[in-house]
Amino acid sequence: MTPLSSSPSEPHVVILGAGHGGGTLAALLRQYGHGGPITIVGSEPRLPYERPPLSKAWLRGGLNPDSLALRPEEFYRAEQITTRLGVTARAIDRGRRSVALDDGSTLDYDVLVIATGARPRRLPAECGDGDDVLHLRDQSDATRIRDSLGPGKRVVLCGGGYIGLEIAAAARGHDMDVTVVEQQPRLLNRVASPQLAEFLRGYHEANSVRVVLSASVASVQREAGRVTAVELATGEQLSCDVVVVGVGAEPRLELAADAGLPCAEGILVDELARTADPDIFAIGDVTARPVPFRDGHVRLESVPSTLEQAKQAAGAIAGRVRPVPEVPWFWSDQYDLKIQIAGLYGPSLTTTARGVADDGMTVTHDDGDHLVSVEAVNRPGDFMIGKKLIGRRDPLGSTLLRNPTLTLRDLAKQPVQ
Numbered sequence: 001m002t003p004l005s006s007s008p009s010e011p012h013v014v015i016l017g018a019g020h021g022g023g024t025l026a027a028l029l030r031q032y033g034h035g036g037p038i039t040i041v042g043s044e045p046r047l048p049y050e051r052p053p054l055s056k057a058w059l060r061g062g063l064n065p066d067s068l069a070l071r072p073e074e075f076y077r078a079e080q081i082t083t084r085l086g087v088t089a090r091a092i093d094r095g096r097r098s099v100a101l102d103d104g105s106t107l108d109y110d111v112l113v114i115a116t117g118a119r120p121r122r123l124p125a126e127c128g129d130g131d132d133v134l135h136l137r138d139q140s141d142a143t144r145i146r147d148s149l150g151p152g153k154r155v156v157l158c159g160g161g162y163i164g165l166e167i168a169a170a171a172r173g174h175d176m177d178v179t180v181v182e183q184q185p186r187l188l189n190r191v192a193s194p195q196l197a198e199f200l201r202g203y204h205e206a207n208s209v210r211v212v213l214s215a216s217v218a219s220v221q222r223e224a225g226r227v228t229a230v231e232l233a234t235g236e237q238l239s240c241d242v243v244v245v246g247v248g249a250e251p252r253l254e255l256a257a258d259a260g261l262p263c264a265e266g267i268l269v270d271e272l273a274r275t276a277d278p279d280i281f282a283i284g285d286v287t288a289r290p291v292p293f294r295d296g297h298v299r300l301e302s303v304p305s306t307l308e309q310a311k312q313a314a315g316a317i318a319g320r321v322r323p324v325p326e327v328p329w330f331w332s333d334q335y336d337l338k339i340q341i342a343g344l345y346g347p348s349l350t351t352t353a354r355g356v357a358d359d360g361m362t363v364t365h366d367d368g369d370h371l372v373s374v375e376a377v378n379r380p381g382d383f384m385i386g387k388k389l390i391g392r393r394d395p396l397g398s399t400l401l402r403n404p405t406l407t408l409r410d411l412a413k414q415p416v417q
Contacts, residue, residue, distance in 0.1 A: 010036030011110030013317060014099060016089045016255070018042020020051050021284040021306040022115040023070045028314035030079045038081045039107060041099070043088040044138060047073060052303055054142035055163050056333050059149065059170035068139065089116075092259040094277055111279055111317055114256055114267060118249035118285040118301065123158065128220040132227050134244045136163055148242045151175040156230045156238050158217050159246035160187040162332045165200060167244055168209050169334040179210040179238050181230065183247075186213060191330075193345050195353060195363045196375045200334065207335060212238075249301060251286040264288050266299040271325065273313040281317070283309035292325050293372070293393065294344060302330045327391045329383075340380065342387035343373035352402050355379070362386075362408070366401040370394070374408070382408045 013029060015022045018040050026038050026048075040048070049068040057063050076083055084101070091100040092112065099107045120137050123129035134145050145167065149155070153176050157164045160182030171178045182189075187197040201211050212232070220243055221229040229237045256267045261275050266288035273281045273289070284306040288297035308326045315323055332339040337360070349365035349372055356363075360378030364371060364386065370393055374386030385408040394416050400406060406414075 010034060011317070012037040012039070012108065013111045013113065014107050014109035015040045015113045015115055016099065017113075017115030017117060017284070017286075018044060018046075018048050018083065018085060019115060019117055019284070019306075020048065020070065020303055021117075021310050022113070023048020024307055025113060025115065025283065025310040025314055026081050027071065027075075027079070028310055029318060030081070032314050032318035032320055034314075034318045036110070038079075039084060040081060041084045041087060041089055041101065041107070043086070044140075045086040046139065047071070047076065047083060047085070049139065051138075052331075054139060055136055055166040056170065058139075058142045059146050059167060060173055061146065065139070089255055092255055092280075094259055094280070097279065109279075111281070113313060114275075114280065114282040114286060115284050115306075116252040116255065116286050118251045120245065121248045121250055123217060123220070123245055123247075126219075127217050128222070129245070130220070132222075132243075133220055134242065136167070136244070136246060137249070145242075145244060149174040149176060153177070153242060154240040155179070155242040155244060156181060156240040157244050157246060158230070159248070160184070160189075160211070160213070161191065161246060161248065162188065162330075163246035164244070165204065165334055166332060167246065168204060169207070172207050172209060172335075178208070179212060179240070180204070181212045181215050181217060181232070181238070183216050184213070187211070191345070192341070193351055193363060193365065193373075193375060195351060195356075195361070196339075196341075196377070199356070199361055199377065200337075200339075203335065203337065249285060251299065253286065256282065256286075264297065266297075268297055269309075271312065272316040272322065273309040274316065281313045283313055291328055291344065292391075293370075298344070300328060302328070304329050304331075327387050329387060337377055338380065340376045340383035341374070342383060343371075343390045345373045345375065349373065350398070350402060352404050354382070354404055354407060364401070364408070366396075366398065368398045368401075369396070371396065371401060371411070385409055385412050388412070 048070045088102045089099050120135035157180045216233040218231045218233045229239045251266045253263045262268045267282040269287045273283050288299045291298045330341040354362045362376045362379045362382040365373040371389045376383040
């Protein structure tokens, strides 16, 4: 490990981004014994809060802002963590080890952590994207979407990824007419297997959601300043009162790129979340990171991945022994479905279905020797066992891995081949 450049006392850690990752990193630094100054800079006027509920429980109603907070305000005071909220970093001067903020001030750092996340992708300008077309990234966005939901209203969701499907489920809970438009030939095209995608499509359709695949949005139609329809490239018009776009997110790379840090799909970091500059780390959706058992760098848009990087970065900054890397995992709630995924699916893997039923399913994916990924719906035991098996990297062989009569519990008991 390359040692950190440090000031005579313990280093001042500046965290750019007051999201889930930035707030967790600050708390972990104190937990791991870091006694130096910590400053969190965040563009929102709120203390760090949980993001996953924004597309789930927040839209269903019943949550208040305090329930989203990662920690109460008293925590930051007691732990002497300075928060600079409502300000945005504009530039990093690596030579001076300082950050320029948009309020005209500068912050000197010994260690810098970039946790600025990603911004929602928008529809092309020619499609008529505007302020009345909703996107989901932060609490303000989620509140706008929640306030637009209501019985009898019609919503078109552009994008058949997890965000779009979670919002679709929430909208049906408000007794809305819901249509999901996906450009690809199936849902979850980048992030899930065809088997899981088909299961979820069927479940949404059984809950009266119309799913339109292989369809592109041509324009958003308006009358008297209000959204009235989404027109598809085929000419079909989908009448609606609300349009929500969930077509992925773009990492906020500008700060890092302008500072000369190597970037590709995200800021390139190592296993400890360190960039090419030994005094600068990066965590979360803004990064492209190494993943256990997979070559190259991958950009993962998930809170568990962000928290894993926060743990690795905090350990490195505090001088602790590196934690054991965690198998990537993901989750989603839709209706009464709990979707849990361990590992990364890829089309080159072989898929085996293990117990597909109306109320849930488990499918596994292997490379011929090892279990690589598990997708479980309402099967938490399968998810937990599969995650452990993936992490153990046992060479079980294709005969066992592809035997659909063997449960994951059975596989866990098998001798290594």
